[in-house]
Amino acid sequence: MKRILEPEVMDTWEESVAYDAMDFTEVNTAFVEEAIAIGPESGLVLDLGTGTARIPILMAQRNPQWKIVGIDLSKNMLKLGQQHVKNAGLSDRIRLEYVDAKQLPYDENSFDFVVSNSIVHHLSDPVPSFREIARVLKPNGGLFVRDLYRPEDEATVDRLVAGIGSDYDAHQTQLFRDSLCAAFTVEEVIELLKKAGLNEVSVKMTSDRHWTAQRAGCNGR
DSSP, rough: OOOOOOOOOOOOOHHHHHHSSOOOOHHHHHHEEEEEHHHHHEEEEEETTOSSSHHHHHHHHOOOEEEEEEEOOOOHHHHHHHHHHHHHHHHTTTTEEEOOOSOOOSTOEEEEEEEESSSSOOSSOOOHHHOOOOOOOOEEEEEEEEEEBOOSSHHHHHHHTTTTOOOHHHHHHHHHHHHHHHOOOOHHHHHHHHHHTSSSOOEEEOOEEEEEEEOOOOTTO
């Protein structure tokens, strides 16, 4: 199935609130637990496409030795995220910034660990962002990136969309459908990482709708 791009940024207040209202607790928790398993014991973590900061909050709660920088290009997402961070009492360990993942304002070798959940399908070309990850990540730094997988045909898209249940309204359901159609395949991700110079990264399907790219940090568990 041909890839159909969707907007890179979800920045209206309505879109941000609708996204934040979707219950990703299960998938976010799985993401964080797996990231912690391969990440460093301590250090500075960068979360690309942090959205409303649900994942940084979970990471900070589970690993008190991490400090986290979350970036996003949606000011409204970040506004919601700042409130979530404040409510969680984690403002001293989580910093949210309005930053483009394709042009990171950080020095080389700044981060011990880089994570990202569901940003790649928003990018028309992920290579610039992957190159920036390679630049700011320490030589032995860890990487954990997960996103949706583009199905082979419309019938599979229909099946996956139908499987999310009735808890989502029509707008939320359409967001999920659009994201599936904008996603990459494992083979495409492998090629994009190679172009960006991100080496020794394992890429594989980790659910019926997700791929994961990962590399353990130097002192990962």
